[in-house]
Amino acid sequence: MSWRKDQGRAERGYHHGNLKEALLQAALDLISKKGPAGFTFADAARMAGVSPAAPYRHFRDRDELIASIAQRGFEQFESLLTQAWDDGRPDTVSAFERVGKAYLAFAREEPAFYSAMFESGLPVDSNPTLMAASERAFAIIRAAAERLAALAPPGTPRPPAMMMALHIWSMSHGVASLFGRGDAARRKLPMSPEDLLEAEVLIYLRGLGFLTDRRPGTAAADEEPAGDRSGPWGKPK
Amino acid sequence: MSWRKDQGRAERGYHHGNLKEALLQAALDLISKKGPAGFTFADAARMAGVSPAAPYRHFRDRDELIASIAQRGFEQFESLLTQAWDDGRPDTVSAFERVGKAYLAFAREEPAFYSAMFESGLPVDSNPTLMAASERAFAIIRAAAERLAALAPPGTPRPPAMMMALHIWSMSHGVASLFGRGDAARRKLPMSPEDLLEAEVLIYLRGLGFLTDRRPGTAAADEEPAGDRSGPWGKPK
DNA sequence: GGCTCATGTAAAAGCCGTTCACATGAGCTG
DNA sequence: CAGCTCATGTGAACGGCTTTTACATGAGCC
Numbered sequence: 001m002s003w004r005k006d007q008g009r010a011e012r013g014y015h016h017g018n019l020k021e022a023l024l025q026a027a028l029d030l031i032s033k034k035g036p037a038g039f040t041f042a043d044a045a046r047m048a049g050v051s052p053a054a055p056y057r058h059f060r061d062r063d064e065l066i067a068s069i070a071q072r073g074f075e076q077f078e079s080l081l082t083q084a085w086d087d088g089r090p091d092t093v094s095a096f097e098r099v100g101k102a103y104l105a106f107a108r109e110e111p112a113f114y115s116a117m118f119e120s121g122l123p124v125d126s127n128p129t130l131m132a133a134s135e136r137a138f139a140i141i142r143a144a145a146e147r148l149a150a151l152a153p154p155g156t157p158r159p160p161a162m163m164m165a166l167h168i169w170s171m172s173h174g175v176a177s178l179f180g181r182g183d184a185a186r187r188k189l190p191m192s193p194e195d196l197l198e199a200e201v202l203i204y205l206r207g208l209g210f211l212t213d214r215r216p217g218t219a220a221a222d223e224e225p226a227g228d229r230s231g232p233w234g235k236p237k
Numbered sequence: 238m239s240w241r242k243d244q245g246r247a248e249r250g251y252h253h254g255n256l257k258e259a260l261l262q263a264a265l266d267l268i269s270k271k272g273p274a275g276f277t278f279a280d281a282a283r284m285a286g287v288s289p290a291a292p293y294r295h296f297r298d299r300d301e302l303i304a305s306i307a308q309r310g311f312e313q314f315e316s317l318l319t320q321a322w323d324d325g326r327p328d329t330v331s332a333f334e335r336v337g338k339a340y341l342a343f344a345r346e347e348p349a350f351y352s353a354m355f356e357s358g359l360p361v362d363s364n365p366t367l368m369a370a371s372e373r374a375f376a377i378i379r380a381a382a383e384r385l386a387a388l389a390p391p392g393t394p395r396p397p398a399m400m401m402a403l404h405i406w407s408m409s410h411g412v413a414s415l416f417g418r419g420d421a422a423r424r425k426l427p428m429s430p431e432d433l434l435e436a437e438v439l440i441y442l443r444g445l446g447f448l449t450d451r452r453p454g455t456a457a458a459d460e461e462p463a464g465d466r467s468g469p470w471g472k473p474k
Numbered sequence: 475g476g477c478t479c480a481t482g483t484a485a486a487a488g489c490c491g492t493t494c495a496c497a498t499g500a501g502c503t504g
Numbered sequence: 505c506a507g508c509t510c511a512t513g514t515g516a517a518c519g520g521c522t523t524t525t526a527c528a529t530g531a532g533c534c
Contacts, residue, residue: 014482014529035358037274042521051483056523058481118414119356121272124424134424159436162427166416167408167437174411177355179403187361190399199396200404200441207444251498252512279490288514290492295512299491 020058022048024072027065032112036066036120066120067127073113074133080106081140088147093210096144100172100201104193107176118177141165148210156209164208171200257295259285261309264302269349273303273357303357304364310350311370317343318377325384330447333381337409337438341430344413355414378402385447393446401445408437 016022026047030039041062042052059065084102088095107114117134124131145165152158159167180193189196253259263284267276278299279289296302321339325332344351354371361368382402389395396404417430426433 015480015531016482019481037358040521041523052521053484053523053525054482062522119358121274121356159440163433163436166426166433167440170411170415170433170437171404171408172411173415174407174409177414178407178410189403196400196403196407199400200407203396203404203444204437204441205444207440207442251514252500256512277490278492287512289490290494290515291513293492 023055028112031115036115066116067130069116071130071133073117074137077106078137085144092147097201100197103172104176104180107180141169153209158208260292265349268352273352303353304367306353308367308370310354311374315374322381329384334438337434340409341413341417344417378406390446395445
């Protein structure tokens with residue numbers, strides 16, 4: 001497949017050459033501009049310069065296009081989370097927080113993907129490959145939670161790693177859904193979503209017995225120094 | 238065309254009599270069945286037994302109908318949260334948890350309202366009365382957080398009450414969005430959303446220094462006995 | 475050159491949202 | 505009761521969207 005359609009606007013004839021990709025790109029543009037509901041199949045076709053029927057050669061219907069985008073979104077998401085987790089370096093706790101922030105960054109910087117993945121209303125469980133991609137992404141969070149659970153200080157009740165992972169996921173998702181969208185700017189906040197989530201995760205981790213600041217009386221030792229932060233909301237009075 | 242609408246009602250003629258209410262009801266039905274995207278204005282009109290143009294006498298357009306539903310949703314939501322909070326009785330911490338559960342219960346039992354409120358994609362800030370209703374509901378959570386902050390044990394760093402309220406909101410919303418929907422059953426969970434959220438909130442509260450179990454070594458005193466629970470995930474090993 | 479099949483088009487059916495001119499009749503006024 | 509008025513409902517129409525169907529094109533292969 002060597003379409004001579006290299007950027008240089010070689011006028012395409014009857015065949016587009018790379019319509020599927022062009023449609024996915026167009027859909028991404030449109031979704032990020034008008035939301036997954038406002039996006040129309042016909043618009044994407046128009047943007048790609050083909051007739052409204054052409055997309056049906058590449059996607060069974062509109063939903064399948066959105067599912068394809070969600071699929072890609074989960075793949076990029078997984079890659080981003082993997083990178084953020086960085087196998088727990090330099091220390092488990094801070095890597096864990098980084099994962100939460102990566103979640104927010106994704107929601108903010110890739111609103112189209114995020115919408116397709118979480119807000120398009122398409123049933124995740126009806127599409128096995130989509131569900132698998134979703135689970136691969138979640139597996140990163142789960143793996144991080146396993147590591148965290150392994151070094152939780154003794155003497156503190158703690159939930160199974162799976163539950164911890166779900167907790168982190170729900171916090172991240174809650175903050176991202178309510179406050180973390182770049183374009184829509186739905187609700188006003190007296191702080192950044194990042195700070196909000198960071199504080200939330202830190203308090204949660206402290207509830208599990210992890211050292212997240214250095215105040216006397218809450219002493220415990222992480223495997224490595226976790227810095228000198230005392231929480232993003234300032235000192236207690 | 239004189240099918241009288243409901244229960245043994247006298248023959249309705251040209252005028253419906255209570256179309257606005259009938260449309261809201263029909264829309265609720267349809268949204269809970271097919272989601273806010275699948276709901277159509279024409280369907281609601283059909284269900285109410287009027288022509289497709291009739292709804293425009295009561296709502297400027299489709300979005301305004303959805304906004305009306307969201308509005309009502311926030312009002313019911315506020316009422317439910319108020320009831321759950323019960324002014325902090327019998328003790329602040331358990332009342333606080335009850336609020337989280339009420340959030341979940343609402344998402345599960347009123348999926349149509351919940352969808353209209355949070356998943357319909359309509360801009361909250363464009364409608365002042367809608368935003369006001371939303372803020373009134375959030376004010377309940379905020380008030381609860383204020384009370385909680387007032388009796389947080391000293392010696393523990395803690396965020397402003399507003400931030401605590403946002404934390405609780407994001408946890409509840411995250412769990413509800415990801416796992417808490419009754420009809421759609423999007424994702425499988427090894428536990429109930431209620432248990433998941435309860436554990437999450439308890440760990441968070443412990444991170445703030447609140448007594449949420451009676452294990453030695455984490456002693457602190459709430460204003461009142463908080464029961465003998467050791468956390469919903471069982472004993473630590 | 476000629477075949478074949480993936481990939482495009484045009485046309486059409488059926489739906490929806492929305493608007494507009496018009497019809498109806500409920501409630502008021504006298 | 506007669507008559508007026510206005511909120512409320514109707515029917516028809518426009519444009520746009522999704523999806524299907526029959527047909528056109530041309531790229532790759534013998």
